[in-house]
Amino acid sequence: MKNSFITFEGPEGSGKTSILKAVEVYFKGLNIDTIATREPGGIKISEQIRQVILDVENKQMDAKTEALLYAAARRQHMAEVILPALEKGQTVLCDRFIDSSLAYQGVGRNLGIDEVLALNQFAIDYKLPDLTLFIDVPPEIGLKRVFSNDRAVDRLDLESLAFHQRVYEGYMEIIQRYPNRIKIIDGTQEIEAVVKQVVECIESFFKE
Ligand code: TMP
Secondary structure, eight states, X not given: OTTOEEEEEOSTTSOHHXXXXXXXXXXXXXXXXXXXXXXXXXXXXXXXXXXXXXXXXXXXXXXXXXXXXXXXXXXXXXXXXXXXXXXXXXXXXXXXXXXXXXXXXXXITOSOHXXXXXXXXXXXXXXXXXXXXXEEOOHHHHHHHHHHSSSOOOTTTTSOHHHHHHHHHHHHHXXXXXXXXXXXXXXXXXXXXXXXXHHHXXXXXXXX
8 A cells, every 4th residue: 555645535525534534543553654635735835725716705716717726736735745745655645636626627617527637637747546435425415414514615515506416427427437446435324334435445455
């Protein structure tokens, strides 16, 4: 698992952030040198870009501007955090990565998967994750969770259910494109059961 780049994806309210944290604790307990980070953000410049993107006041943001800002935040995060960690031999767990842009901007915003992929390849130097866990929760259940917990609601949470359904369909299309890299995890169960599934999936992936 040395030098492995593992990403976590899913719709709003899929629970991936808590799941990722539990997986980090588990791997650290096994003395695997692991770092956990998130997109958009993880470091100062990218967190600043995140604030601009997710600000509920920025209603007039153009879809291409949004895609470019996510790619810019990703580039900086890649250069400052992910690539140096992988070079040191660490295992990187990242909350969202390029597949979020393909699903949200490519399909949700109708910019096209190929167009958003091309834009992002420039940002990531063609470095895709080794493994991606898609935490599968239907968008209506995920959104209900978001609005019933106390995390601040952001500009993308406020999009229509139709938008979030398109994003979900987008993920399904991306999973078909990358069946070896992206694994589906049932995210509707209790968190302990989901974490168990994720750990088993990662361990069996790297054993093969
Ligand atoms: P989070 O809620 O998982 O922290 O993600 C923030 C929001 O940004 C979420 O609505 C998904 C969205 N997003 C995109 O639209 N494109 C991207 O490339 C990324 C990384 C996130």
